[in-house]
Amino acid sequence: MTRSVRRTRRMLPLAGVGVAALLALSACSSSDGSTPAKADSSDSASASPKPKGTVTVFAAASLKETFTTLGKQFEQQHPGTKVEFNFGGSDTLAASITSGAPADVFASASPKTMKIVTDKQDAEGTPATFARNQLEIATLPGNPDKVDSLKDLTDPKLKVVLCDKTVPCGAAAQKVLDASHLKVTPVSYEQDVKSALNKVELKEADASLVYKTDVKAAQGKVAGVEFAESKDAINDYPITLLKESKNAETAKAFIALVQSPEGQKVLTQAGFLQP
Structure with a gap:
């Protein structure tokens, strides 16, 4: 009888240690589970990088006024960005692009001149018509x-x-x-x-x-x-991201502005027809 009591008394401290260990492990597990959730949230927020840096746009001469306006709007909407333009004949611009001239976006005054670029596989994706002109x-x-x-x-x-x-x-x-x-x-x-x-x-x-x-x-x-x-003889105006773009995310953001209701308003006010 005495031996049995002594054995029980010896086991009680050990049981207490075991419970404490289990509680500690549970707390750690709970803590570990919450930390990744916060990390995932911050990772998700940083998944869409903000436009930054300079984007170079080669655009048909007839787009000079409207694109200059949109370029200023873009810079105001995205502090730290700069839009540089090269306006000229679409065929000359296309030839420059296929010869390796550094550019991020090409906006042409006709599908035919855009084809010069796409045939050389210098466009990233399929060009989209954003306006028409008469x-x-x-x-x-x-x-x-x-x-x-x-x-x-x-x-x-x-x-x-x-x-x-x-x-x-x-x-x-x-x-x-x-x-x-x-x-x-x-x-x-x-x-x-x-x-x-x-x-x-x-x-x-x-x-x-x-x-x-x-x-x-x-x-x-x-x-x-x-x-x-x-x-x-109404001309379609296509726009595209260029494959050799050094600032693709910002270039995509500028193209999105051109295609947005805000961008379309600037174009229609200048006399362009809807795409």
């Missing part, structure tokens, strides 16, 4: 030569300037002229739409075929004459 006749302010139709541009007394046929505005102009069986002999072919418009602004030409958006952007320096045939 031709208009630009004349001297007040339209002193009374240009009322596309046919009037065939008058040999009229000094007409056209975009080169290799650039989107020139290709569109040639398309409407061919469809109407009209022949215009220009005094010069220009490498982009802004250069063609500038000839009229400087009164070095009487008229030119440019985009509606360019006439509107000129703010009275030229007059615009609409013509029915222009509806048959």
Whole structure:
């Protein structure tokens, strides 16, 4: 009887130690379980990096005003970012990209010039159409030569300037002229739409075929004459991330702004048509 009691007394301290150990393990387990949950939460928050650094955008000359506006908006929305632009003829820009010029985004004035880039597999993904544009006749302010139709541009007394046929505005102009069986002999072919418009602004030409958006952007320096045939040569404007982009996340964010309701509002206010 005495031995049994002594044995029980010896085991009680050991049992107490065991319970304490179990409680300690339980507390550790509970603590360990909560810590990863917090870590996962912070990891999730950092999974979407904020736009930062410089993004270089190659864009058709006709996008100069709208993209400059969107670039400023982007920089304001994302402090620490900078948007640099290279505006020009879409074909020239495409050739520069395929030759290795550093750029993050390409916005072209036609699918044909965008194809130059996609054929060389320099685009990341499939280009998306974000706007469309339509031709208009630009004349001297007040339209002193009374240009009322596309046919009037065939008058040999009229000094007409056209975009080169290799650039989107020139290709569109040639398309409407061919469809109407009209022949215009220009005094010069220009490498982009802004250069063609500038000839009229400087009164070095009487008229030119440019985009509606360019006439509107000129703010009275030229007059615009609409013509029915222009509806048959409306240009789609595609945009894409470039494969060699050094700042892909920021480039994607800029493209998203262009495609957003906010970006579309800027484009439509400038005279672009919805995609």
